[in-house]
Amino acid sequence: MAVKAAKISVYAWEGTDKKGTKMTGELSGQNPALIKAQLRKQGINPGKVRKKSVSIFNLGKRIKAQDISLFTRQMATMMKAGVPLLQSFDIIGEGFDNPAMRKLVDEVKQEVAAGNSFAASLRKKPQYFDELYCNLVDAGEQAGALDTLLDRVATYKEKSEKLKAKIKKAMTYPLAVVFVAMIVTGILLVKVVPQFKTVFAGFGAELPGFTLMVISLSEFMQEYWWMMLGALVAAIFGFRRAFKKSQAFRDKLDTWLLKLPLVGALTYKSAVARYARTLSTTFAAGVPLVDALESVAGATGNVVFKRAVLRIRQDVSTGMQLNFAMRTSGVFPNMAIQMAAIGEESGALDDMLDKVASFYEDDVDNMVDNLTSLMEPFIMVVLGVVVGGLVVAMYLPIFQLGSAI
Secondary structure, three states, X not given: OOOOOOOOEEEEEEEEOOOXXXXXXXXXXXXXXXXXXXXXXXXXXXXXXXXXXXXXOOOOOOOOHHHHHHHHXXXXXXHHOOOOHHHHHHHHHHHOOOHHHHHHHHHHHHHHHOOOOHHHHHHOOOOOOOHHHHHHXXXXXXXXXXXXXXXXXXXXXXXXXXXXXXXXXXXXXXXXXHHHHHHXXXXXXXXXXXXXXXXXXXXXXXXXXXXXXXXXXXXXXXXHHHHHHHHHHHHHHHHHHHHHHOHHHXXXXXXXXXXXXXXHHHXXXXXXXXXXXXXXXXXXXXXXXXXXXXXXXXXXXXXHHHHHHHHHHHXXXXXXXXXXXXXXXXXXXXXXXXXXXXHHHHOOHHHXXXXXXXXXXXXXXXXXXXXXXXXXXXXXXXXXXXXXXXXHHHHHHHHHHHHHO
């Protein structure tokens, strides 16, 4: 029967050195007694040793893609420095503030300590380490070049997360402003307009059509606000459920996104960048092109490109050149096709694809910056028209009354 490994925890300690100087610090270990033994070996007389408390803000903290990216970069650094694998896990796990990430690193370490390979240990955590990640680590272990492969995986993850963050920034900003505008408009219609309506009732004069329209909208909001709020919540819940459960819905959404005026170009270029970056990383790791394309298909982030890459894989497996297969797919831009052709002719396909990825990643960066600059004045105009229109509608009768007097 296998003995379960003791849980590693972080302990805060206090003690004095040989000169009597007070010292404090943190160490990872299985229990306070072992921590004290480690301190005595270093010539420190241990005093208090207590388990480090976990902040309430970190209790429900989830593991993010950025955490996995940081873990990969740190593992690559440790491997290049010649630090043993198990010791690397201890050092890296101790550096994470997120308890969930510490637990993950410790679980992977226990799997490796039990005799499993690093790649096999990672495959037991598919929610954090995808097939592409595990395949590259496996290739590094098989070739005896784990440090080099981890460095490539780390670069790939860092650039991928940077690209995702840029796209998220472009999408989040206008949505956040529109959401705030909706809240402000709702408050004005429900709380402010009724006050003006009471004042207008004492005028005894006919109100302008614009003012009457705003008052009618206010009355509708006061009576049916709960219904509108419920419809909005139901729409959001329905969208999330459909996105999670229905592959057909996700496919239609991906196709629709590519057709939008500004967002479509951003989505298209980011998909090309992901394709080039992923294929460059896998091919440079020594993965055969046909096998690499299978991994790349799921990493493009868009069903249109996924289907195109799967067709390319089928064509390449029959002997067709990659650049010709990319051209017949009808999805990829001419620049990416030409660079792939040069790479195949010169035997430097991974380098050429890396240049394609860098080019489109920079292009996405510029598009996001330009889009943000363009959106700011546009959003200000929309807010001005909506909020300013409500204010004008309320003060218009007062202006007319003043001119009549």
